[in-house]
Amino acid sequence: MTMRPGHSGSLAILALAVSSALFVSATTAGADEVQPFRLCADPTNLPFSSDNPAQPGFYVEIGQALARALGQPIVYDWYKSYFGKRTVRVTLLGKQCDAMIGLPRSDDFMGPSVIFSSTFARQGYALVTAKDRAVNGIDDLRGKRVAVQFASTPQNLLAARDEIRKVTVLSPEEGMKALEEGTADVAFIWGPVAGWLNKTAYQDRYRIQLTEGEGLTWDAAIGFARTSTELRDRVDAVLPQLAPVIADLAAKYGLPGGQPVRFGAAHAALSGVTTGNGTAVAQVANVVATETKGDALPKNAEAVNSGKEIFNGTCAHCHGPDAVQSEKKIDLRLLRHRYGDDMHTTYLKTVHEGRPAKGMPSWKEVFTDDQLESVYAFLMTVQVESND
Known part of the structure; x- marks a missing residue:
């Protein structure tokens, strides 16, 4: 074929135009792609979270509902919560995920690095008793054997009450076992785990009463890195419409509800907030001398x-x-x-x-x-x- 003068230059211009159009098209498609809602979660921390799709946990299901409301797909960054604040630093603050559900809504918890949504639930310690026995206050525990977790607010609260016999346990599981075996009359233990165990292991045979008071309860919120104010605000905008869903999920996973039993302040210094798989993703704990x-x-x-x-x-x-x-x-x-x-x-x-x-x-x-x-x-x- 005979090449006319200027033909090769025209082809080059045409090729450049085509490649530019393809680049613009690809860039536009990328810009229109919906980014996922990346959730930090512990893979083995029921009732809060699990990597088992058949039983995802309270927090994971809240995350799924949030993602739907925000119009985003959800992906997970699994990391053990017993690493404590290190978990938050590595995952949330390390930009591996966008949100962590269940952090305590408190400026004392890693603020100002972490910012929080509105409160979506109350978490705390609970009283576990036989169905026909209700506790209305600390005086109702007189003469009773009460299982309390080591180094916890309930242990501090009851420490000076000689008329109450304390049965020290290391976990909510041990507290429930003491109740089941008859070595304790009441268990004063971490409420969400107590409720979950009651629902799954004890066929709902116990009464679970949430408590309130200094160091006994805290506001659960969703945590974000401080640079994620736009996402935090979008989450806050949809949280109110998810209130019925969250209430249903709390019942599904056995979390204590109803009117809490009020206790006075524990006579011990608060240590702030810790995290741990043995109790919950985050809970308020006390220092025990x-x-x-x-x-x-x-x-x-x-x-x-x-x-x-x-x-x-x-x-x-x-x-x-x-x-x-x-x-x-x-x-x-x-x-x-x-x-x-x-x-x-x-x-x-x-x-x-x-x-x-x-x-x-x-x-x-x-x-x-x-x-x-x-x-x-x-x-x-x-x-x-x-x-x-």
């Missing part, structure tokens, strides 16, 4: 306090708050008793490598060596020869 055991307070008290905070936010769900644990095999107060001069070496190897066969993950990619050494410094303060 404990007798110093093992070594005297070490020289670097700051490291010990830092280690204690990491331990209670990450390790306490298995090894007990402040390392107080009744099961010898996971009682970290017995490290020196077991390992003697090899205690430090064994500790570092275990936390670095984990024990996957026993359910303990490796922590070397989660915490720095300095942080792990601060945990060790804390554990040194609680060592005992034996817990017999």
Whole structure:
């Protein structure tokens, strides 16, 4: 074929025009694509959340309803909540997701880094009794055996009441078991888990009464990074219309409702807000004064306090708050008793490598060596020869 003068230039211009049109078309399609609503959630924390589509949990189903109302698809960023505030830092503040449902609506909780929606529910401790027994106040607990969670507001609240026998447990599950086995008359434990267990494991045989008072209840809200005010405002705009849905979901998952029982303030300092799989995604907890055991307070008290905070936010769900644990095999107060001069070496190897066969993950990619050494410094303060 004979090429006319200027023909190749015309083809080049035509090709450029076509490619520009395709680019504009692709760009417009990308701009019109609806972005997903990315939800942070714990994969194994019922009644709040689960990665099982057949039983997603209270918070996950609220997230699904929100996404529908916002006209967005939903995707999940699964992360264990027992890492405490680290969970929020890694997921929400790390921009891995857009929202985390169930955080306490309080400026004291990671503010101003985290901003909150309006309150969508009240969470707190509850009284669990036989169906025919109601509790109207603290005086109704006189002469009763009351199961209370270790280092919790109820334990502090009842501490000075000698006429009430306290049965200390480490979890809501243990509290319900004490009630079932007849070693407690009342369980004063974390309400959402108590309600869920009552519904799923105990065939709804118990009365669950929500309580209120300082350190007993808090406002549950949806948390966002501080840069997400536009999304927070859109969520706040649709939350009121979801109120009936949220109420139905609360009943579906057994969360306590009705008129709460009012208690006075607990005589203990509030420690702020913690998170943990053993109680809930977030709950208000109290500081319980404990007798110093093992070594005297070490020289670097700051490291010990830092280690204690990491331990209670990450390790306490298995090894007990402040390392107080009744099961010898996971009682970290017995490290020196077991390992003697090899205690430090064994500790570092275990936390670095984990024990996957026993359910303990490796922590070397989660915490720095300095942080792990601060945990060790804390554990040194609680060592005992034996817990017999």
